[in-house]
Every structure is written in C-alpha cells, then in structure tokens.
Amino acid sequence: MLTYLDGNQLIDQNAIHENLLNNSVGPFPADLGKNINYGIYDKSTVSLIKGKTYTISCKSNGNLFGKAFDATANTSSFSVYFYTPDHSNYFQVLGNSKGNSLTFTMKNFSGIWVLCMQYNGNPTNDGNKFPKVEQVKVEQGNKATSWLPSSQDLADVISKMVTGEK
Structure with missing residues (x-):
C-alpha cells in the first residue's frame, strides 16, 4: 500500500518489514579475548x-554466506x-545469499x-582482519x-530518554 500526501509518495508500506531481532544495532565482534572466532550475543534475540x-x-x-563454515576461507566472510x-x-x-x-x-x-556469528579465518588474527558487522535485521x-x-x-531508547538514562 502506498501512502500519499498532496500527490507525493511518502511511504510504500509493502517495502517496510519489521525487524524481529532485538538488540540489532551492534557492533557484533568476535570474542577475541577468549581467542575464538565467533560471538554469541545473548541479548540479541528473535522469535522464529x-x-x-x-x-x-x-x-x-x-560477506555473509550460506555455506558450511571453513576456517581456511577468506577472513572477510x-x-x-x-x-x-x-x-x-x-x-x-x-539458504540463498545475496551480498x-x-x-x-x-x-x-x-x-x-x-x-551467533562465526568469522572465517584464524581466531588468533587481530580484530581488524574480521569483518565489522552491525545493523542486523x-x-x-x-x-x-x-x-x-x-x-x-525503540521502546528501550524511549524509556532511556524519559528516565534520563544513558
């Protein structure tokens, strides 16, 4: 459904899908402090x-890809x-990956x-060799x-604004 104001298209509601993942902003780094190449983000939850x-x-x-993990693969995936x-x-x-x-x-x-995200490559690499991931949807x-x-x-941000919490 298209929404118009004075003949100008404001929003195509068919093009907007709700983000189901809570705590989706990120960043989502590998846990290099534990010398592993993945991170489990317990606060980033979704109902599937x-x-x-x-x-x-x-x-x-x-690059996000949909095939089995390969520790020798390109470290940018x-x-x-x-x-x-x-x-x-x-x-x-x-599944089917597109970019x-x-x-x-x-x-x-x-x-x-x-x-959970698993970064390909050697877990002893420094963090700059792993891709930066944020804004997951x-x-x-x-x-x-x-x-x-x-x-x-959004509710969390509004609540923090109202209470003055940072």
Whole structure:
C-alpha cells in the first residue's frame, strides 16, 4: 500500500518489514579475548516460527554466506547461527545469499533464538582482519529491506530518554 500526501509518495508500506531481532544495532565482534572466532550475543534475540521464511541482512565490510563454515576461507566472510537461550540447540542459517542478506526457511522448532556469528579465518588474527558487522535485521519474507531498529529497541531508547538514562 502506498501512502500519499498532496500527490507525493511518502511511504510504500509493502517495502517496510519489521525487524524481529532485538538488540540489532551492534557492533557484533568476535570474542577475541577468549581467542575464538565467533560471538554469541545473548541479548540479541528473535522469535522464529517453524516453516516460515525469513531474511537476515546486515551492514558489513565482509560477506555473509550460506555455506558450511571453513576456517581456511577468506577472513572477510562470516556465517550466522542461532542458538536456544540455554545454548543447548543451534542451527546454521543456510539458504540463498545475496551480498549481505540471506533468505532461509526455519526448519527447527519455533521459539526464541539467540544470534551467533562465526568469522572465517584464524581466531588468533587481530580484530581488524574480521569483518565489522552491525545493523542486523531479521524479517519475515524473502526480500531484504532497509534496516530499522526493532520495536523493543525503540521502546528501550524511549524509556532511556524519559528516565534520563544513558
């Protein structure tokens, strides 16, 4: 649906999809302090429903790809996983990759999942050799749209503004 004001298109509501990932701003670094090449971001959660199609996208100077992890691969690429909050189950996001977006169908069970990113290359590399990833968006459907904070992220910002918290 298009929204107009005085004959000028303001917004195409079909082009805007809600960001389902809470705490999506980032950055999302590898945990080099533990000498590992991945990060599990316990506060970045998303509710996924089995059988639904989603697209994950991000802003990055590296490449998101949807194939099995390869530690010898180009260090400018990374893979995405989702873990259950207790880290007892996980799955790698595999699907059709386009630049820094990846479309997948949820094959695991429905529920809350935690974001994890695994960076390709040797974990002893300094942080500058891993891609910088931020503004991650998970949305329903098979098309990536512009990043927006999740509704929970917006509520948190407004709450902090009202209370004067930084």
